[in-house]
Amino acid sequence: MVLLTMVLTKYALLESNFSNTLLSHFNFIILTTAVLLITASGYIINDIFDIETDKINKPSKLFLDKNFSIKKAWSFYILLNVFGLALGIFVSIATNTPLNSLYFIVTAIILFYYSKSLKKIALIGNLIVSFLCALVIFLVSEFEFIGTNLESSSKISSDLIITIYLFFSFTITLIREIIKDIEDVNGDLKIKAKTLPILIGRKRSARIAFFISSMMLVFILIILQSIKNESLFFWYILFLICIPLLYLLSKIWFARTKKNYSVISKLLKIIMFLGILSMLLFRF
Numbered sequence: 001m002v003l004l005t006m007v008l009t010k011y012a013l014l015e016s017n018f019s020n021t022l023l024s025h026f027n028f029i030i031l032t033t034a035v036l037l038i039t040a041s042g043y044i045i046n047d048i049f050d051i052e053t054d055k056i057n058k059p060s061k062l063f064l065d066k067n068f069s070i071k072k073a074w075s076f077y078i079l080l081n082v083f084g085l086a087l088g089i090f091v092s093i094a095t096n097t098p099l100n101s102l103y104f105i106v107t108a109i110i111l112f113y114y115s116k117s118l119k120k121i122a123l124i125g126n127l128i129v130s131f132l133c134a135l136v137i138f139l140v141s142e143f144e145f146i147g148t149n150l151e152s153s154s155k156i157s158s159d160l161i162i163t164i165y166l167f168f169s170f171t172i173t174l175i176r177e178i179i180k181d182i183e184d185v186n187g188d189l190k191i192k193a194k195t196l197p198i199l200i201g202r203k204r205s206a207r208i209a210f211f212i213s214s215m216m217l218v219f220i221l222i223i224l225q226s227i228k229n230e231s232l233f234f235w236y237i238l239f240l241i242c243i244p245l246l247y248l249l250s251k252i253w254f255a256r257t258k259k260n261y262s263v264i265s266k267l268l269k270i271i272m273f274l275g276i277l278s279m280l281l282f283r284f
Contacts, residue, residue, distance in 0.1 A: 001272070001273070001276070002035060002036060002039050002136055003032065003036060004273075004276055005136050005137060005169075005276050006028075006031075006032050006035065006136060006139075006140055007032070008276055008277070008279040008280065009136075009137050009140040009141070009165070009279065010023065010028055010140050010144065012279040012280050012282055013161065013165065013279040013282050014140065014141060014144050016282045017161060017282055018144075018145070021144040021145065022095070022143070022144055022145065023095070023140075023143045023144045027091050027094055027095060027143070028140075028143075030087050030090060030091040030094070031087075031088075031091045031139070031140070031143055033084075033087055034084050034085075034087035034088035034090075034091060034104060035084075035088075035136060035139065036084075037080045037081070037083050037084030037087065038080070038081065038084035038085070038088070038104060038107055038108055038111070040080050040084075041076075041077050041080035041081040041084060041108070041111070042108075042111035042114075042115070044073055044076055044077040044080065045077050045111060045112055045115045045116075046111075046114075046115040046119075047064050047073065048064060048070060048073050048074065048077070048115070049115045049116055050115070051064055051070070052187070052190060052191055053184065053187030053188060053190060053191055053193075054187065055187070056186050056187035056190060057183070057184045057186065057187035081108055084104065084108070085104050085105060085108060088100075088101060088103070088104030088105075089101040089104065091143070092104075095143055097143070100142065100143065103135070103139060103142075107132060107135070110128060110132070111132070114128050114129070119193070119195075120188070120191065120192075120193035120194055120195065121194055121195075122194050122195055122196045122198075122199050123196055125177070125195070126174055126177035126178055126181070126196070127174065129173060129177050130169075130170045130171070130173040130174040130177060131170065133169050133170065133173040134166045134167075134169040134170040134173070136169070137162070137165050137166055137169055138162075138166060141162055160223075160226070161282075164223055165275075165279070167216075167219065168216070168220075168275050169272075169275075171212060171215075171216045171219075172216070172268060172271060172272045172275065173272070174212060175209050175212050175213055175216075175268060176265055176268040176269070176272075178196060178197075178205055178208060178209045178212075179206075179209055179252075179261050179264050179265050179268065180265055181195040181196055181197050181205065182197045182202050182205050182206060182209075182261050183258055183261045183262060183265065185197050185198060185202065196208070206252055206253075206255055206261075209252055210249060210252045210253055213245060213248055213249055213252060214249060216245065217242060217245045217246070217249070220237065220241060220242060220245070221242065223237075224237060224238065224242075232281055233278070233281045233282075236278055236281055237278060240274045240278075241271065241274060241275060241278070244267070244270065244271050244274070245271065247267070248264065248267055248268065248271065251263065251264050251267060252264055
């Protein structure tokens with residue numbers, strides 16, 4: 001999903017709308033590889049710290065300590081981080097923006113502390129993951145438009161295009177993180193985490209997810225008013241984003257069991273995927 005987001009952000013969303021993008025194909029490959037390596041290391045460290053909770057929440061999917069030793073996992077975590085950071089620093093220097101190295105360094109640090117402790121704090125962990133998901137889109141645009149004035153060839157303003165996708169990525173991830181916390185209550189209780197469902201209950205947490213989903217739907221409907229003339233994009237968003245969101249709202253409202261929330265989590269993945277694919281419409 002990260003790779004697809006980065007590729008479509010550059011080649012479908014940005015290059016088809018802006019005439020002054022700067023990131024070469026080679027540097028984009030380096031940037032993408034750096035992000036993927038750091039993301040992969042984030043998943044590994046998260047699995048390392050999540051062994052006890054996964055034994056309860058996802059016993060059938062438990063990989064570490066069962067098929068793969070924790071010692072090897074630590075080695076892979078360090079290795080991927082080192083290579084990811086090296087490539088991130090390299091592409092920052094290659095594009096004459098050495099300060100952009102901080103994005104990679106800070107992200108690696110945040111992912112470690114998120115997995116170690118921050119994910120156990122109500123909403124803090126959810127917001128961190130949502131921010132990092134949106135950062136993927138921001139990073140591509142940041143490297144593409146270094147020190148340039150954006151001139152969009154689209155009828156939609158440049159700032160609006162990027163903001164819509166940043167908001168969508170952040171919000172859909174936030175909703176899914178809350179839903180996942182509701183799913184994982186039993187395991188989180190064992191490690192004495194203070195996630196939102198543990199503090200206020202599953203039902204109230206679901207209502208918060210419902211409210212955020214509603215706000216996102218309203219935001220997208222407002223955006224639709226400004227793209228009425230972009231017929232293909234308009235109908236795509238209406239039928240493949242708005243209608244699934246309405247269905248999502250009904251599923252969240254009536255959800256009661258862990259299986260219900262698991263279905264919602266998968267539905268959110270589908271909506272996220274469809275949202276990313278909508279970038280292709282800018283290309284064609």
